Amino acid sequence: GNSVTQMEGPVTLSEEAFLTINCTYTATGYPSLFWYVQYPGEGLQLLLKATKADDKGSNKGFEATYRKETTSFHLEKGSVQVSDSAVYFCALSLYNFNKFYFGSGTKLNVKP
Amino acid sequence: DGGITQSPKYLFRKEGQNVTLSCEQNLNHDAMYWYRQDPGQGLRLIYYSQIVNDFQKGDIAEGYSVSREKKESFPLTVTSAQKNPTAFYLCASSIGGGSDEQYFGPGTRLTVT
Numbered sequence: 001g002n003s004v005t006q007m008e009g010p011v012t013l014s015e016e017a018f019l020t021i022n023c024t025y026t027a028t029g030y031p032s033l034f035w036y037v038q039y040p041g042e043g044l045q046l047l048l049k050a051t052k053a054d055d056k057g058s059n060k061g062f063e064a065t066y067r068k069e070t071t072s073f074h075l076e077k078g079s080v081q082v083s084d085s086a087v088y089f090c091a092l093s094l095y096n097f098n099k100f101y102f103g104s105g106t107k108l109n110v111k112p
Numbered sequence: 113d114g115g116i117t118q119s120p121k122y123l124f125r126k127e128g129q130n131v132t133l134s135c136e137q138n139l140n141h142d143a144m145y146w147y148r149q150d151p152g153q154g155l156r157l158i159y160y161s162q163i164v165n166d167f168q169k170g171d172i173a174e175g176y177s178v179s180r181e182k183k184e185s186f187p188l189t190v191t192s193a194q195k196n197p198t199a200f201y202l203c204a205s206s207i208g209g210g211s212d213e214q215y216f217g218p219g220t221r222l223t224v225t
């Protein structure tokens with residue numbers, strides 16, 4: 001089947017620390033991969049995406065590389081800020097299915 | 113501005129009442145989706161619609177109903193048959209085709225007492 005597994009949170013970091021949130025997937029075809037961010041009480045916003053193997057998505061200092069050999073799409077940021085505190089969701093979609101598969105979300109807390 | 117609107121932001125109902133959550137988009141997207149999110153949990157798909165006048169059940173459709181009479185509108189009714197309706201409900205849309213990103217509304221927090 002199709003599924004996404006994320007590291008459990010919460011992840012607590014100090015400002016300017018390096019961030020990695022792990023995401024691995026299982027898919028029956030060739031998925032597109034996404035990271036979404038959710039701030040408290042709000043909907044999800046697309047952070048970045050990658051549509052084929054070895055693509056790197058990047059936005060606002062965050063980046064993730066589509067690794068087909070390890071079925072992974074880990075989110076990284078070199079220096080986090082307090083304003084990055086949110087819940088991050090990894091997701092995949094498959095062209096013929098018109099559905100998204102979301103991970104359970106990882107809460108990030110950044111302390112000043 | 114193009115986007116998805118959900119109303120109201122907060123909704124309170126008594127147990128045993130049906131309630132309808134609104135979702136409107138002006139992005140000209142074909143596909144629309146309803147998700148449920150519980151505290152500390154991920155998203156679970158309730159219903160989705162790929163085109164007007166057509167919709168499919170998601171993973172947790174029991175106790176919910178939808179309609180898709182217009183391209184821009186996809187209202188969700190939470191019926192009295194839904195055992196635990198208190199949750200955060202998110203509507204989303206996409207161009208269609210499955211591999212496109214989904215755009216989310218701000219959500220409606222429903223509390224049933």
